[in-house]
Amino acid sequence: MQKLKILWSWSFLFSLMLRTSTSLNNITSIQSLSDGETLISHEGIFELGFFSPGNSKGRYVGIWYHNMSPLTVVWVANRETALNDTSGVLKVTHQGLVLLVNGTSNSTVWSSTMSGKAENPVAQLLVSGNLVVKDGHNGEHFLWQSFDFLGDTLLPGSKIGWDPVTGLERTLTSSRSADDPGHGDFKFRIDPRGIPQAVLTNGTVIMVRVGPWNGLVFSGATIYLRYTKILPTDHDFREKELICKLQPLDTYSVIRSVVTPWGGVQLLHWSR
């Protein structure tokens, strides 16, 4: 009995040590991430793991600012399908898909998409908060990236607009509410017709036009102009690529732009 107890406390200590001494930023196809475990990006700005938003009991996989309170989530994988319990496991398949599976039934709750083959797929949370899948640890080419499938938040390094090569349109979509990260009514996107402008839409209805681009800042961008200290050079809008992106003036400022559930576009700034 005594022996058992000692063994138990040692393994408890050992597991504690393991937990605190490892801060992974990537997983391969032989690893997985369970509810309670997280990846932390190099430099420690972003963290990826399981969370419950607001008053919800549902479990979601998301990316948030590490060590910042309140919990501020910048991306959610399974926006539409919450897990009911803590059995969820995030994995990388041998083909290079990121899967969120119900650990009890082994059924897939959410999956990334495939755009190329990988010999040794690695899913890595980058310094920018971008979750990428690449081939091997040194791969430069991303087979998939969360920055191509944005949620309601634009981060420095991510962009909305049209990719001239693939034709992919990147948009922001509001969450339904603070408790439900599912797709809400509002989209923030680039309207390429005529002089390109950023628009906030509700279905087919354009609620707000944030444009057109005048070379410095989107004219009429009253929301953005309230925060002129961190604009306008941050806002790089190139007609050719049709993108809108954020860039902080200094690397220590943490900014993000969010489409809110009630149909606002906010630019938020955190100084540390």
Ligand SMILES: *[C@@H]1O[C@H](CO)[C@@H](O)[C@H](O)[C@H]1NC(C)=O
């Ligand atoms: C969560 O539970 C409800 C009922 O308890 C069930 O209908 C639903 O399918 C469950 N969700 C998942 C992802 O299994």
Ligand SMILES: *[C@@H]1O[C@H](CO)[C@@H](O)[C@H](O)[C@H]1NC(C)=O
């Ligand atoms: C996982 O699957 C089991 C069996 O199908 C189901 O009862 C449970 O609700 C599921 N869990 C989640 C988190 O979806």
Ligand SMILES: *[C@@H]1O[C@H](CO)[C@@H](O)[C@H](O)[C@H]1NC(C)=O
């Ligand atoms: C889970 O499903 C995958 C295929 O979807 C299969 O390869 C794997 O063996 C299953 N794992 C378990 C524990 O059933």
Ligand SMILES: *[C@@H]1O[C@H](CO)[C@@H](O)[C@H](O)[C@H]1NC(C)=O
């Ligand atoms: C992935 O994590 C391992 C630790 O498990 C680390 O040694 C390796 O450098 C990481 N890969 C990259 C590309 O950072």
Ligand SMILES: *[C@@H]1O[C@H](CO)[C@@H](O)[C@H](O)[C@H]1NC(C)=O
């Ligand atoms: C957005 O559209 C939906 C459906 O058409 C409508 O019910 C809702 O009131 C609209 N929201 C706003 C803020 O206009």
